[in-house]
Amino acid sequence: MPLLEVKELNKSYNSEIQVLKNIEFSVGAGEFISIIGPSGAGKSTLLRCINRMVEIETGCVFFDGKDVGAQNKKDLRRLRTNIGMIFQHYNLVPRLTVIENVLHGRFGYKSTIGGVLGLFTEEEKQRAFDLLEKLGIAEQAYKRCDQLSGGQQQRVGICRALIQEPKLILCDEPIASLDPNSSKIIMDHLKQISTELGITCIVNLHQVEVAKDYAHRISGLKQGEVVFDGASPLLSQDKIEHIYGMETRELITV
Amino acid sequence: MNEKIMRKKKLQLTFVFLIIIAATYLSSAVTEYNLFESVATIPAAFAWIFSNLIITQEALERLPDILEKLNETIFMSIAATTIAAVFSLFLALMGSKTTKANNILSVIARFVASLSRNIPVVAWSLILLISFGQNSVTGFLALFVATLGFLTRAFIESIDEADQKSVEALTATGATYFQIVSKAVIPQSLPQMISWILFMIETNIRSATLVGILTGTGIGYMFDLYYKNLNYNIVALITLTIVVAVIAIELISTRIRKVIL
Amino acid sequence: MAVQTSINPAVIKRTKSGKINIKSGNKIDLVVKWTLWILTLLTILAFFFFNYTGLQIERAFTETLYNLRVMFLEPALSHFSWAEAFYQVAVTLGLGVLATIFGAIIAFFLALMAAENLSKPWLSKTVRIFVAFIRAVPTVLWVLIFAIAAGLGSEAAVLGMLFHSVAYLVKAFSESIEEVDPGILEALRATGSNWWHIVVHGVLPSTFTYLLSWTFLRFEINFSVAVAMGAAAGAGGIGFELFMASGFYFDLREVGLITYLILIIAIILEFISTKLKDRYFPSTVKN
Numbered sequence: 001m002p003l004l005e006v007k008e009l010n011k012s013y014n015s016e017i018q019v020l021k022n023i024e025f026s027v028g029a030g031e032f033i034s035i036i037g038p039s040g041a042g043k044s045t046l047l048r049c050i051n052r053m054v055e056i057e058t059g060c061v062f063f064d065g066k067d068v069g070a071q072n073k074k075d076l077r078r079l080r081t082n083i084g085m086i087f088q089h090y091n092l093v094p095r096l097t098v099i100e101n102v103l104h105g106r107f108g109y110k111s112t113i114g115g116v117l118g119l120f121t122e123e124e125k126q127r128a129f130d131l132l133e134k135l136g137i138a139e140q141a142y143k144r145c146d147q148l149s150g151g152q153q154q155r156v157g158i159c160r161a162l163i164q165e166p167k168l169i170l171c172d173e174p175i176a177s178l179d180p181n182s183s184k185i186i187m188d189h190l191k192q193i194s195t196e197l198g199i200t201c202i203v204n205l206h207q208v209e210v211a212k213d214y215a216h217r218i219s220g221l222k223q224g225e226v227v228f229d230g231a232s233p234l235l236s237q238d239k240i241e242h243i244y245g246m247e248t249r250e251l252i253t254v
Numbered sequence: 255m256n257e258k259i260m261r262k263k264k265l266q267l268t269f270v271f272l273i274i275i276a277a278t279y280l281s282s283a284v285t286e287y288n289l290f291e292s293v294a295t296i297p298a299a300f301a302w303i304f305s306n307l308i309i310t311q312e313a314l315e316r317l318p319d320i321l322e323k324l325n326e327t328i329f330m331s332i333a334a335t336t337i338a339a340v341f342s343l344f345l346a347l348m349g350s351k352t353t354k355a356n357n358i359l360s361v362i363a364r365f366v367a368s369l370s371r372n373i374p375v376v377a378w379s380l381i382l383l384i385s386f387g388q389n390s391v392t393g394f395l396a397l398f399v400a401t402l403g404f405l406t407r408a409f410i411e412s413i414d415e416a417d418q419k420s421v422e423a424l425t426a427t428g429a430t431y432f433q434i435v436s437k438a439v440i441p442q443s444l445p446q447m448i449s450w451i452l453f454m455i456e457t458n459i460r461s462a463t464l465v466g467i468l469t470g471t472g473i474g475y476m477f478d479l480y481y482k483n484l485n486y487n488i489v490a491l492i493t494l495t496i497v498v499a500v501i502a503i504e505l506i507s508t509r510i511r512k513v514i515l
Numbered sequence: 516m517a518v519q520t521s522i523n524p525a526v527i528k529r530t531k532s533g534k535i536n537i538k539s540g541n542k543i544d545l546v547v548k549w550t551l552w553i554l555t556l557l558t559i560l561a562f563f564f565f566n567y568t569g570l571q572i573e574r575a576f577t578e579t580l581y582n583l584r585v586m587f588l589e590p591a592l593s594h595f596s597w598a599e600a601f602y603q604v605a606v607t608l609g610l611g612v613l614a615t616i617f618g619a620i621i622a623f624f625l626a627l628m629a630a631e632n633l634s635k636p637w638l639s640k641t642v643r644i645f646v647a648f649i650r651a652v653p654t655v656l657w658v659l660i661f662a663i664a665a666g667l668g669s670e671a672a673v674l675g676m677l678f679h680s681v682a683y684l685v686k687a688f689s690e691s692i693e694e695v696d697p698g699i700l701e702a703l704r705a706t707g708s709n710w711w712h713i714v715v716h717g718v719l720p721s722t723f724t725y726l727l728s729w730t731f732l733r734f735e736i737n738f739s740v741a742v743a744m745g746a747a748a749g750a751g752g753i754g755f756e757l758f759m760a761s762g763f764y765f766d767l768r769e770v771g772l773i774t775y776l777i778l779i780i781a782i783i784l785e786f787i788s789t790k791l792k793d794r795y796f797p798s799t800v801k802n
Contacts, residue, residue, distance in 0.1 A: 051426055080428035091423035095441050097539045104437060108428025115433035118537070125535035133522040141526060142539040157423075164427055263720075270727065278616050281609035284602075285669040285751070292670040299664035299674070307660070326564050333561035336554045372781035374739040376746040376754060377774050380761040381586070385578035390565035445543070448550055460653040467655060467747045468758075471566065474655075481659055493656055500651035513546045 001065065002026040003167060003200055004050065009059035011045055011224075019045045021224040023059070027202065029167070032194040034203045034215035034232075038244050041221040043204040047170045050202070051083045052076060064167060081108030084161025084199075088173035090153040094146035098137065098156050101145055102128040105163035124163070131159040135189060151182025158189055162197075169193065171203040175210070187214050208240055307490035316488055317495075320476060324495050327472035328503075330390055331458035334397035339405055339451050342367075346409030352421070353413055353435055363406070371403025375461055379468045388470035396465050397458050408450040412443040445514040452507035459500055586771030593769055594760065600753070604776055606669075607745060607752030611737035613673045618680025618737075619730045625681065626688030627714060632700065633692065642685065650682040654740055658748040672750035676740055680733055687729040691722045728791045735784040742777055753777060 009023040019042045027033055035043050048054040050061055052068050061068040063079060071079055084105070092101045106124055107115045132138040135155040140148060145156060154174060161169050171190065175183035191214050194201045205211045211218050212232050220228030220235070220243040228239050282289065347353045349363035370378075379396040386392040420438040429437070466474020473496060480488040528536040538544060592600060628634050629642040658675030665671045695718055703717045745754020753773060760769040 053422065053426055077428040077430065080426060083426070085423065085426040087419065087423060089419050091419040093420040093438050093441055094417065095445075095543075096437075097537065099537045100437075103537060104424055104429070105427050107424065107430070107433045107437070110433070112430045112432045115429060116436040118437070120537065122535060125537060129522055129527055129535070133526075138522055138526045142528060144539065144541070160423070160427070170426075267723075274616060277612050281612040284605045285609040285613065285673075287609070287613055287669040287673060292665070292674060295661075295665040295670060296674070299661055302664040303660065306663075326566065329557065329561035329564045332554065333558045336558040368782065368785075369778070372778050372785060373774055374742045374754075374777060374781070376743045377757060377770075377777065380746065380757060381582065381770065381774075382579060384582060384761065384765065384767075385575040387569040387575070389568045389570050391567065391570050391572070391575075394565070444547060448547060451554070452550075460651075463653040464655045464743055464747050477656065477659075486663075489660075493652060493660075496653065496656070497648065497651040501647065504647070504651070510546060510550055514543050514550075 003029045003031075003064060004202075005060075005062040006046075006050070007060045007062070009046075009049060009056065009061065011042075011049060011054065011057045019224050020049070023224075023226055025219060025226060025229055027168075027200060029200055030194065030198045031217060032191065032201045032203070032215050033217045033219060034205050034211035035219045035221055036205055036208055036211050036243065037221035039206065042224040043221055044172055046221065047085075047172050047202065047204055050168075050170060051080050051085065053085075077108055081164055082167050084164050084166035084169040086154070086157050086161055086169060086171040086174050088176045090145075090150070090157045092145040092153055092156055092160075095144060097142050098132065098145055098148070099125070099128055099141045101156055102132065102159040102163055105160040108164065128159065128163055131162050132156075135159055149182070150178050151185060154178065154182070154186050155189065158186070158193070162193065162199075166199060168200045168202065171201060173204050173206065176206065183210070190214070208235075211235075306486045307493070308487060309491045309494065310487045313485075313487035313491045317491065320473070320488075320492055320495055323473045323476045324499060326390060327462045327466060327474070328459060328499060330394050330472060331397060331455055331462045334394050335401050335405075335451055335454045335458055338398050338401035339447070339454075342402055342405035342409050343447070345402070345406040346413055347435060347439075349406060350410045350413040352416070352418060353439055355431070364410075367403045367406035367410075369403065370399045371407065373399075375400040375465060376468060379465045383469050390471050392469045393462060393465045393471045396469070397462060400461070401454055401458060405450060405454060409443070409447055412446040412450070413439060415446070416442040449507075449511050449515060452503075452510060456500060456503050456507060459496070459503065463496060582767055585767045586774065588771075589768050590771035590775055591768040592772055593766055594764060595756070600756070600773070600776060603751075603753040603756050604780065607741045607754060608738065608780070610669060610672050610676065610741040610744070610750065610752060611734055613669075614676035614680050614741070615730060615734040615737050617673065618677050618733065619684055619726070621677070622681045622684030622688055623726070625685045626692055627718075629685055629689040630692040631689075632695065632697065633710075633714070633718065639689075646682045646685050649678045652678070654679045655744065655747050658744050658750060662748060667749055669751065672741070672744050672748065675748070676737060676744065679740070680737060683733055683736070684729060687732075688722075688726055691725040691729065692718055695721050725795055728795045731791060732788050735781075735788045738784055739777075739781060 004027040006023055006025050009020055010018065011020040012018040023046060035046065037043055045054055049056050050063065050068065052061075052071075056069040064082065066075075066079060068076075068079065093104070100118075103118075103120050103124060106120060110119070129138055129141065132141055135158060137148075137152055137155050137159075140152060145153060148156065157174075169190075174190065175186050178186065187210060190201055190203065193199050203211075203215065212235060215232050217230065218228065218232050218235050219226055220239065222243050222245075227243055228235065281287070345363040345367055348355065348359045349367065351360070354360040354363075375396055378399045379392065382392045382395050386395065416439050420442075421434055424434045424438045462472060463474040463477065466472040466476075467478045468474075470478075473492060477489060477492045480486075480492065528540075530536050595603075625642055625646070629639050629646070631639050634642075654676055657678045658672055661671040661674045665674065699717045699721065700713060703713045708716070741750070741752060742754035742757070744750040745752040745756075746758040747754075749755060753776060757770065757773045757777070760766045760773060
């Protein structure tokens with residue numbers, strides 16, 4: 001059984017614009033899949049339907065055998081602990097330390113009181129440090145997050161996702177705000193996570209070249225519809241042109 | 255800027271000035287205020303201040319009593335502000351559009367805050383005085399109620415300003431509402447909130463003097479007493495102690511603000 | 516899923532008991548923490564300094580609740596007419612208007628002296644210290660002090676209320692003036708304009724709306740100050756009627772009605788202020 005299955009998913013924010021149309025795809029455990037498409041194609045919304053940060057309208061999302069749309073509040077939180085998420089703007093709490101931000105990934109496993117009082121076990125803290133070390137930013141652990149560079153902040157974001165011990169990591173444009181150097185570091189880390197730890201990664205990207213370099217499989221989204229889904233090498237130039245439309249051809253390879 | 259806009263601006267300016275002049279004239283008429291008379295009294299008033307508001311040796315002997323009352327007033331302001339801040343935090347969390355649990359509670363929180371803020375502190379003092387009598391608790395409660403409304407509004411603004419992106423991230427990790435509020439919202443708004451609390455303590459020491467006059471407590475009562483006895487030397491001393499206290503607290507707050515904001 | 520890494524132990528800070536520390540312990544956190552602890556401590560201490568003469572807390576609370584119910588559910592006028600009530604509200608508004616307008620005029624000139632981009636450093640500093648002193652004396656004391664010299668009446672009230680209005684507006688005005696684009700001032704200076712030309716043609720046009728908005732924000736404050744002065748310093752207006760109704764006639768229904776009148780005006784003024792703030796000062800506005 002695949003880890004994630006999306007069936008006939010539809011979503012619209014208002015009656016006129018339908019953001020997602022009949023989306024249908026499945027992702028197996030350990031896959032590294034990239035979703036590409038022009039801005040406004042519905043990539044972000046699709047990702048957020050998977051952990052129900054956005055309510056599902058019609059259709060189903062099955063994660064690990066559970067119907068995401070049918071979970072009650074408590075079960076949804078439990079389900080979310082198994083899905084890490086990485087954001088374009090890192091979404092860290094700016095005034096808190098790096099290590100605190102990493103430990104935020106443990107909240108799903110804690111009681112409300114335990115989380116509010118910040119009661120983390122020594123193992124959790126040790127693990128947080130190990131993860132920071134793995135991503136090469138252990139020295140920054142006691143710095144405030146807003147003092148870090150973008151690339152460093154994104155690595156904190158990855159640590160926060162990893163400490164959840166997720167089966168799936170959703171990455172929403174993880175390198176869109178980064179320079180090429182930092183982008184490469186981040187993508188390498190994501191790739192490593194998927195191969196070494198066997199965690200499934202779904203990465204929204206707008207750089208086609210990056211997607212082709214890193215992903216096994218690419219899914220192309222255009223105006224809310226999946227117009228391409230297959231192994232990365234199969235994504236040919238005319239397929240790319242179809243996804244992005246002719247007029248943006250010269251923009252996409254940059 | 256072209257001719258037309260210039261002319262329009264000039265017209266607006268003239269209009270504004272006309273309104274101001276009309277408002278001044280109307281207000282003077284209603285309040286029976288005489289501008290010339292009032293300007294004329296200024297030199298006399300200052301002459302009176304400099305010749306009568308003098309701190310004498312005799313007045314200084316009353317300093318311990320004065321300081322005791324001042325102490326009561328300062329503590330009253332701090333206690334009222336701090337306790338109001340705790341309640342305001344909950345009201346603000348209920349009222350803010352980013353952290354509200356539901357719409358009904360949000361409307362209730364905003365309504366309570368608006369009511370307590372827009373009924374002036376004098377009205378609260380007078381209402382509470384009827385049953386609570388002349389003691390510190392009356393003043394404390396009056397300041398508490400007025401502060402509650404003001405801080406709730408200020409805290410709602412601070413919470414609304416907090417970055418929502420980290421809230422999204424914590425939601426995605428499966429955190430509960432209170433975990434998100436305490437670890438993503440509060441850490442971001444806390445420095446701003448402390449700044450408002452300090453500002454309110456300063457303000458409340460001045461309001462406490464006013465409330466004290468009405469409710470017969472603290473330094474305000476002391477001032478009223480000697481003022482009515484025409485003992486202006488002590489009045490001067492009391493005023494000076496208030497000035498020193500307010501400026502001291504302002505200086506401390508400024509330093510704290512410089513570090514945390 | 517094991518992560519094999521060798522972490523430099525010096526990187527991890529530990530508490531005395533050997534647990535891993537997750538707070539940075541920087542100055543900001545410490546100051547925040549200590550401020551909160553000291554405020555809590557002072558608040559607890561406060562209750563030992565209070566004077567509890569004649570307080571019967573339970574009875575007082577039940578009575579107050581009853582009083583509030585009478586006030587707000589059965590408001591009525593008995594000692595004066597509706598016309599009189601509106602007239603007194605107008606008096607209070609009038610006191611607020613006069614103190615605000617005169618305050619704004621004085622504050623404008625002081626603000627020119629206080630603004631760092633138009634004035635000399637020593638002059639700016641002097642004005643700021645002067646303003647801080649004025650602010651430290653509560654308005655009610657200013658009014659009472661002027662009442663001795665000028666006699667009880669609107670003159671004393673307006674003069675007394677002027678002080679805080681000026682202090683507030685000098686701070687607000689000088690900050691607005693300091694935000695004027697330095698390019699405009701430089702351009703005017705380059706043409707050889709004198710100081711007054713710069714003020715009239717450079718500063719005034721680019722700050723006028725802000726100055727007006729601040730003046731209105733102060734008017735909102737001055738309305739409640741005027742109510743307070745009526746009640747505490749006998750300055751007349753609706754505040755005085757409130758004081759008489761509660762302290763003299765013990766007429767709760769009248770207190771209720773007067774409170775409603777004040778409340779309605781305060782809410783209208785607050786509504787306008789909020790609109791102005793949203794439009795002209797999107798960031799948090801502070802005193």
